[in-house]
Amino acid sequence: MDSAAPRFSAVGSGAALELRGVTRLFGALAALTDVTITVRPGERRAVLGSNGAGKTTLFNCVTGDFPPSSGTIRFFGEDITHFPPYERIRRGLRRTYQISALFPGLTVRDNVYLACRGVSRGRFSPLRPGANDALMHAAEALIQAVHLTPVREQLVAELAHGQQRQLEIALALAGAPRFILFDEPAAGLSPTERRELIDILTSLPAHIGYIIIEHDMDVALRVVESVTMMHNGRVFKEGLPHEIEADPEVQELYLGAGHE
Numbered sequence: 286m287d288s289a290a291p292r293f294s295a296v297g298s299g300a301a302l303e304l305r306g307v308t309r310l311f312g313a314l315a316a317l318t319d320v321t322i323t324v325r326p327g328e329r330r331a332v333l334g335s336n337g338a339g340k341t342t343l344f345n346c347v348t349g350d351f352p353p354s355s356g357t358i359r360f361f362g363e364d365i366t367h368f369p370p371y372e373r374i375r376r377g378l379r380r381t382y383q384i385s386a387l388f389p390g391l392t393v394r395d396n397v398y399l400a401c402r403g404v405s406r407g408r409f410s411p412l413r414p415g416a417n418d419a420l421m422h423a424a425e426a427l428i429q430a431v432h433l434t435p436v437r438e439q440l441v442a443e444l445a446h447g448q449q450r451q452l453e454i455a456l457a458l459a460g461a462p463r464f465i466l467f468d469e470p471a472a473g474l475s476p477t478e479r480r481e482l483i484d485i486l487t488s489l490p491a492h493i494g495y496i497i498i499e500h501d502m503d504v505a506l507r508v509v510e511s512v513t514m515m516h517n518g519r520v521f522k523e524g525l526p527h528e529i530e531a532d533p534e535v536q537e538l539y540l541g542a543g544h545e
């Protein structure tokens with residue numbers, strides 16, 4: 286993204302997400318070792334690395350799915366290292382999963398509405414919402430943001446795979462997030478669906494930063510302005526997308542290892 290520098294200055298200078306010396310052990314295995322990463326508000330970062338590099342473990346530590354063994358994690362300046370996941374969600378952190386978390390028997394609109402309702406702190410009537418319901422308006426806006434307006438009345442089970450992935454992004458956008466962790470959003474997508482995904486991610490509001498784990502380099506490097514390369518649970522390299530792409534060590538370690 287060429288306009289990265291002006292976009293950052295417009296959204297603030299403190300860190301959105303800051304990991305300091307994060308280590309995560311599973312018995313004798315160190316899935317993460319002394320990982321230090323700083324992501325600014327509004328920044329979009331790819332975390333790349335071969336299988337087992339520690340990418341998913343990194344996400345799990347940030348979301349609170351399991352805590353780090355040592356080190357600290359700050360979210361917009363606040364130490365969240367030992368917060369339960371829901372407290373992180375309340376502060377505007379979201380995540381998508383490789384495995385779908387959708388309700389297949391409900392429509393697109395109902396899925397997004399329920400997500401909006403789930404992260405809202407208001408009280409609700411048990412009656413079905415009307416068209417003027419504020420949360421319903423919010424849901425419609427999110428459906429539009431992920432290009433699903435034409436299929437909003439369809440059941441999720443009837444959607445194409447790519448549309449389901451788009452819907453997952455809408456759910457992550459519910460309730461004014463400040464930062465999103467995207468876990469391989471391009472997995473299993475067709476070339477057309479990948480282009481659509483790139484369009485959706487690059488059109489997100491400027492203040493929403495994210496980290497994306499993505500094996501598809503064509504997608505990853507087009508939707509971020511910075512890259513962290515991991516290897517064996519450690520940060521191996523950081524840089525701009527074109528620097529990482531051209532780096533001989535990265536090419537040998539990752540690009541040459543079956544990833545295109």
Ligand SMILES: Nc1ncnc2c1ncn2[C@@H]1O[C@H](COP(=O)(O)OP(=O)(O)OP(=O)(O)O)[C@@H](O)[C@H]1O
Pocket residue numbers: 311314315316334335336337338339340341342343
């Ligand atoms: N719950 C767990 N229990 C034991 N070991 C785990 C657990 N989760 C991850 N690991 C191990 O930690 C290391 C890092 O795994 P992780 O899933 O974070 O890597 P990854 O970079 O996300 O890989 P992939 O690209 O295959 O998803 C691996 O050796 C993995 O086997």
